[in-house]
Every structure is written in structure tokens, then in C-alpha cells.
Amino acid sequence: MSQLPLRAQLASALGRTAATLSRATGRGDGSVIGGRVGLMLEPDLLRKLAADRKLVLVSATNGKTTTTRLITSALQELGDVATNAFGANMPAGHVSALAAAKDAPYGVLEVDEKYLPEVLDTTGAGVVCLMNLSRDQMDRAGEIWLLAQKWRRALSGKPAHVIANCDDPLVTWGASTAARVTWVAAGQRWREDSWCCPECGGPLDRSASGAAWACRECTFHRPEPNWVLDGEDVIDPRGARWRLDIQLPGEANRSNAAMALAVAETFWVDPARALPRLRMVTSVAGRYTMVERDGRALRLLLAKNPAGWLEAFDVADPALPIILSVNAQGPDGRDTSWLWDIDYRILADRPVFVTGERRLDLALRLAVAGVPFQLCDSFQQTMALVPLGRVDVIANYTAFQQIRAEFGRAV
Amino acid sequence: MQSELSIVWIYPDLLSTYGDQGNVLVLEHRARARGIATRTVHVRSADPVPQYGNIYLIGGGEDRPQILGAERLRRDGGLRAAVARGAALLAVCAGYQIMGSVFGGEDGRPVEGLGLLDISSGRGERRAVGELVADVDPALGGLPRLTGFENHMGVTRLGPGVRPLSRTVVGTGNGDGTEGCYAGRVIGTYLHGPALARNPALADLLLSWVVGPLAPVDDVWYQRLREERLAAALPGAGSSL
Numbered sequence: 001m002s003q004l005p006l007r008a009q010l011a012s013a014l015g016r017t018a019a020t021l022s023r024a025t026g027r028g029d030g031s032v033i034g035g036r037v038g039l040m041l042e043p044d045l046l047r048k049l050a051a052d053r054k055l056v057l058v059s060a061t062n063g064k065t066t067t068t069r070l071i072t073s074a075l076q077e078l079g080d081v082a083t084n085a086f087g088a089n090m091p092a093g094h095v096s097a098l099a100a101a102k103d104a105p106y107g108v109l110e111v112d113e114k115y116l117p118e119v120l121d122t123t124g125a126g127v128v129c130l131m132n133l134s135r136d137q138m139d140r141a142g143e144i145w146l147l148a149q150k151w152r153r154a155l156s157g158k159p160a161h162v163i164a165n166c167d168d169p170l171v172t173w174g175a176s177t178a179a180r181v182t183w184v185a186a187g188q189r190w191r192e193d194s195w196c197c198p199e200c201g202g203p204l205d206r207s208a209s210g211a212a213w214a215c216r217e218c219t220f221h222r223p224e225p226n227w228v229l230d231g232e233d234v235i236d237p238r239g240a241r242w243r244l245d246i247q248l249p250g251e252a253n254r255s256n257a258a259m260a261l262a263v264a265e266t267f268w269v270d271p272a273r274a275l276p277r278l279r280m281v282t283s284v285a286g287r288y289t290m291v292e293r294d295g296r297a298l299r300l301l302l303a304k305n306p307a308g309w310l311e312a313f314d315v316a317d318p319a320l321p322i323i324l325s326v327n328a329q330g331p332d333g334r335d336t337s338w339l340w341d342i343d344y345r346i347l348a349d350r351p352v353f354v355t356g357e358r359r360l361d362l363a364l365r366l367a368v369a370g371v372p373f374q375l376c377d378s379f380q381q382t383m384a385l386v387p388l389g390r391v392d393v394i395a396n397y398t399a400f401q402q403i404r405a406e407f408g409r410a411v
Numbered sequence: 412m413q414s415e416l417s418i419v420w421i422y423p424d425l426l427s428t429y430g431d432q433g434n435v436l437v438l439e440h441r442a443r444a445r446g447i448a449t450r451t452v453h454v455r456s457a458d459p460v461p462q463y464g465n466i467y468l469i470g471g472g473e474d475r476p477q478i479l480g481a482e483r484l485r486r487d488g489g490l491r492a493a494v495a496r497g498a499a500l501l502a503v504c505a506g507y508q509i510m511g512s513v514f515g516g517e518d519g520r521p522v523e524g525l526g527l528l529d530i531s532s533g534r535g536e537r538r539a540v541g542e543l544v545a546d547v548d549p550a551l552g553g554l555p556r557l558t559g560f561e562n563h564m565g566v567t568r569l570g571p572g573v574r575p576l577s578r579t580v581v582g583t584g585n586g587d588g589t590e591g592c593y594a595g596r597v598i599g600t601y602l603h604g605p606a607l608a609r610n611p612a613l614a615d616l617l618l619s620w621v622v623g624p625l626a627p628v629d630d631v632w633y634q635r636l637r638e639e640r641l642a643a644a645l646p647g648a649g650s651s652l
Contacts, residue, residue: 135428337433337604340432340433341429360636363636369436
């Protein structure tokens with residue numbers, strides 16, 4: 001940190017300048033460009049910035065940004081924490097995050113699933129938190145079984161302590177080569193990607209409660225959990241029950257909080273100290289934020305893939321109208337096929353407004369599901385049509401950012 | 412006409428990577444719109460494939476599930492029997508390759524397929540990812556252009572026992588200027604996922620093979636999506652349905 005070699009000091013200082021310029025000129029939040037500049041000047045910058053810090057890497061298909069935020073909040077109990085709070089989750093973003101907090105003894109880094117092996121190698125992080133794996137933007141993200149296999153190779157022979165969700169069979173498989181694993185029964189809502197055994201391809205059987213799973217053909221089965229999410233509560237390894245009572249809504253966030261508590265404990269921050277800090281988190285990079293305009297109060301929910309939509313439906317209020325916005329730009333995946341993996345019938349009894357660049361894909365999807373909707377050509381038109389009062393909004397990545405931009409990113 | 416149309420979705424637990432369920436939903440929707448009752452069976456890979464179905468669907472998947480799926484279908488024999496008695500089959504992407512004599516498995520090693528289509532597939536140099544537009548074989552009765560999304564590394568050679576389903580205008584398809592193929596009532600295509608959502612005429616072709624001529628239905632959302640996607644894939648071509 002303060003002992004950085006001169007070249008690395010210079011690289012990280014120039015990176016910070018680039019980030020400041022990016023923000024000042026309104027081009028972005030600076031979390032990628034700064035890291036790119038730094039890495040260009042000193043390719044080994046991430047390793048150098050990571051040295052001598054206690055690092056947590058957080059990876060999953062869904063919930064990375066939120067869980068990173070929750071863990072960061074818990075570890076602030078101990079001191080300064082460097083983190084990539086805005087979801088810039090590739091090495092350039094990690095460099096920016098660490099350079100921006102060069103004296104922070106702790107770091108919590110959200111890591112893109114594909115980059116986990118590389119970032120683990122480079123940073124030598126001591127703790128790795130793995131939550132879930134499901135189908136996601138197939139045209140660029142690739143295949144999740146291959147991803148889990150890469151995690152296995154990356155974790156094998158490393159000293160890292162892994163905190164993994166044992167309710168997700170693919171995550172369990174991906175984590176189980178690690179020397180040391182704490183298993184968290186953190187739940188799994190989306191199960192369409194775990195009907196088959198990751199080890200042998202045989203059918204996975206679920207227990208009557210649905211929690212435990214085991215392969216019918218080989219010995220692969222759910223490990224005994226150390227931590228258990230049980231409704232509104234978390235049960236710690238000593239059997240103590242903790243009411244979560246967090247402000248972030250929905251089952252998915254209770255799952256994220258359970259993972260965060262287990263990670264915090266590896267730093268000797270027990271739930272009695274960690275929970276009050278988790279409860280302070282109310283919104284994460286715009287997610288779950290309430291914004292107001294012209295008599296409408298919009299709650300913004302981000303959902304990028306089928307599992308994410310399932311989580312958003314769990315949070316959305318059935319009594320309220322709902323706006324759905326879908327794009328298919330690069331970061332969203334250019335293929336909208338995933339819309340057909342989501343069961344929209346849950347929306348049939350509330351007013352539904354459809355917008356976004358790929359609104360026609362969504363319109364046909366809803367028509368086939370028998371869900372009535374109103375098609376809106378722009379977000380402005382949507383706002384004019386939607387009734388006064390509270391409204392839920394579910395949008396995928398760039399659609400979400402566009403809506404945030406409508407409100408000046410004040411959220 | 413029978414009272415109930417039976418749709419069999421093969422191995423959603425193995426071969427349903429990305430929106431493949433859409434083909435089931437579109438068939439049900441377009442049958443329902445014409446007052447035809449449907450019954451859909453989801454056949455998991457540990458279960459036998461029933462022989463009594465009318466329309467069979469099989470989707471895309473990663474290498475390993477594709478190999479497992481092919482092995483189980485070969486061992487099971489139900490799909491082969493169903494096709495022999497005249498059932499219709501739509502095989503998509505990995506499912507399409509499985510229907511041939513051979514396909515490239517892990518590291519490109521050849522894996523034996525079901526041999527329901529006279530094709531053989533291997534692995535190409537580059538992944539084909541993007542919008543696909545193709546003109547359907549006129550012998551199928553004047554179907555409109557195919558529009559869809561492809562995402563595969565496959566290269567498929569057609570033998571004399573099949574006809575190309577279409578000729579590509581945009582995209583890669585089989586890799587030789589054609590896309591997909593058909594023989595009898597078996598159709599294979601690289602249009603992945605919910606191929607029928609953007610090609611309702613193909614859905615109707617499968618339905619008509621089972622129930623005979625179909626009444627027209629309200630198509631507005633299907634057609635608006637088609638127009639938009641074709642315009643996006645063929646800039647400047649105007650509407651060319």
C-alpha cells in the first residue's frame with residue numbers, strides 16, 4: 001500500500017487522475033478508465049495494490065453488487081475497506097477500487113464470474129464468496145458448467161477460505177476443490193439450471209422440503225451447512241438464531257445477507273456486530289431506490305436474467321402497477337431468448353407497461369403468456385400513462401441505467 | 412382430428428439452455444387460438460420418451476449435456492419410434508446436431524447421433540453469434556423468411572436424404588449458405604432458443620402436419636416483432652416479409 005514501488009505509485013496516481021477527469025467531464029463514474037490507465041503503465045499493478053491487504057472476492061451470477069456492499073458494510077466495523085461499489089467487476093475496476101483507497105487494510109471486490117480465476121491468482125485473496133450460478137447472457141457469458149469447472153481449477157491448491165452457497169449444486173461443485181469451505185444454506189429460487197448432477201450428469205433428487213439435494217447416480221450431494229438461512233432468520237454455526245431485519249427487500253437479499261454474515265465471521269466480526277451494519281444498507285448502486293416524478297413514486301429493480309426476474313417478482317408489490325423495460329445492448333446480451341425462460345403469468349392481475357428498446361420481444365412474450373399490457377414507445381410516454389402513486393419498475397442492465405439517467409443518476 | 416394435441420418436450424433438464432421453452436409456449440398458444448386443446452409432457456432425461464406424442468421438441472445445450480442427451484435418446488428409442496410412426500419433430504441447435512449420424516463432442520471428438528436426419532456435424536473455427544435471416548425452401552409451401560438468433564460453433568453437412576430448410580441471407584447456419592434441414596416431418600435448425608416465436612409460420616407448419624389446414628389467427632405481436640427484427644438485420648432493405 002504505502003510501500004508501493006515508485007512505478008506503481010505513479011501508475012495508480014495517474015489512474016486516479018483519469019478517473020477524476022472522467023467524472024468531471026460527465027463521461028462515467030471513472031471506475032474503469034482509471035484502472036485501465038493504471039494497468040497500461042504498470043501491468044502488475046493489481047498484484048501490487050492487493051499485496052498486504054485482507055481481501056474478499058465476491059462472485060455469482062446474481063447478487064454480486066449487493067453482497068459486496070453488505071460485506072463491505074460489515075467489515076467497516078474493523079477499519080477502512082476498499083471496494084468497487086459500482087459494479088466495475090473486471091481487473092481495471094479492481095485496480096481503481098484499490099488505488100482509490102490505498103491505505104485501506106481490507107478490500108471487498110465484486111468479481112465477474114469469468115474473471116474469478118485470474119483475479120484470485122493475481123490478488124491471492126484470502127476469502128472467496130460464491131453465491132449462485134444460472135443461465136445469463138449466453139451470447140457472451142458462455143456456459144455455466146464450464147465456468148464452474150474453471151472455478152474448480154482456480155480454487156484447487158490455493159489457501160483461500162471459500163464461503164459458498166451449498167443450496168446451489170453448481171456452486172457447490174465449483175467450490176468443492178477448495179482446501180477450506182464454509183457452507184451456507186442460503187437458498188435457491190431458480191432451479192432450472194440444476195436438474196442434473198454437475199459431477200456425472202445424473203438426475204438430482206431434492207428432499208421433500210426442497211432444500212437438500214443428492215445425485216441419484218453418484219455420491220455427489222449437498223454438504224452439511226455451517227450456516228442456514230431459515231425464512232427471516234439466519235442460524236449461525238453455534239446454533240444461535242439471528243433475525244435479519246435488513247432493509248433491502250426480498251428473499252434474494254436475505255440470502256445475500258446470510259452469505260455476508262458468514263464472510264464477516266471469517267474476520268472475527270460476529271453477527272451481533274455485523275447485523276447492525278447490514279441493516280444500514282438501503283439501496284445499492286440505484287437498486288431498490290425510490291425516485292419521484294409528477295406524482296409517481298417509482299421503485300427501481302434491476303433484473304438481468306431469468307433468476308434475477310424471479311427475485312424481482314418476489315420483491316414487486318402485487319397491488320401496484322409495474323413497468324417492464326428490456327434492452328439488448330452489449331452488456332445486456334444481444335439475444336432476448338431468455339425472456340421465454342421467465343414465467344410472467346404472475347403479473348396477469350396488475351397493470352403492466354412495456355417499454356425499452358426490445359419492447360416488442362417482451363410484448364409478444366406477454367401476449368403468449370396471456371398477460372394484458374400497454375406498449376409504450378418511450379419512458380416519457382410510460383410516465384404519462386402510468387397511474388399516480390407508487391409503481392414498481394423492473395429493467396435489465398442498460399434499460400436500468402437509462403432510467404437512472406432520466407433521474408440524473410441521483411440514485 | 413383427434414381431441415387433444417400432444418406436445419412432448421424432450422429433456423428440458425439437459426437441453427434447455429436459453430429460452431427453448433418458447434417453442435412449447437408458441438405451439439400451445441397458436442393451437443389454443445384455433446380452439447385446439449393441447450397437452451404438454453416434459454420428459455426429463457431420466458424418464459422414458461413416450462411414443463404417442465404428436466409434436467416433439469428438443470433444444471440447445473452445452474457440450475456435455477448434448478453428449479448425455481444423445482446417449483440417453485439412443486438407448487431409450489422412444490423418439491425414433493415416434494418419428495417412425497409419423498410424429499413431427501423440431502430439433503434446435505444441439506438438438507439438431509443430435510439428430511444426425513455424428514456430431515463433435517468435447518474437444519471435437521465425434522459422438523454418435525440418432526441418425527433421424529441425414530446430416531453430420533463437426534466443430535467450426537469460429538463461434539457464429541448473431542441475427543440470422545434465411546429464405547425458406549419454396550417446396551415447403553411458400554413460408555415467409557426465417558428470422559432468429561444463432562449462437563453455435565457447429566458446421567453441418569447435409570446428405571442426400573435431407574433438403575436444406577432455407578438459404579441464409581444473414582448469418583452462418585449450417586456453414587455452407589444453407590440453414591437447417593428437413594426430411595419428412597423432422598425439422599432441424601440452428602435458430603436457437605424460441606425459434607418459433609419469430610417464425611410463427613414454422614409453428615403452423617408443424618401444427619398443420621398433425622391437424623391439417625389451420626384457420627388464420629390474430630398475429631399482430633408476432634408480425635410486429637418479425638418486422639422489427641428483419642429491419643434490424645437487413646438495414647435499408649425495407650419490410651420484406
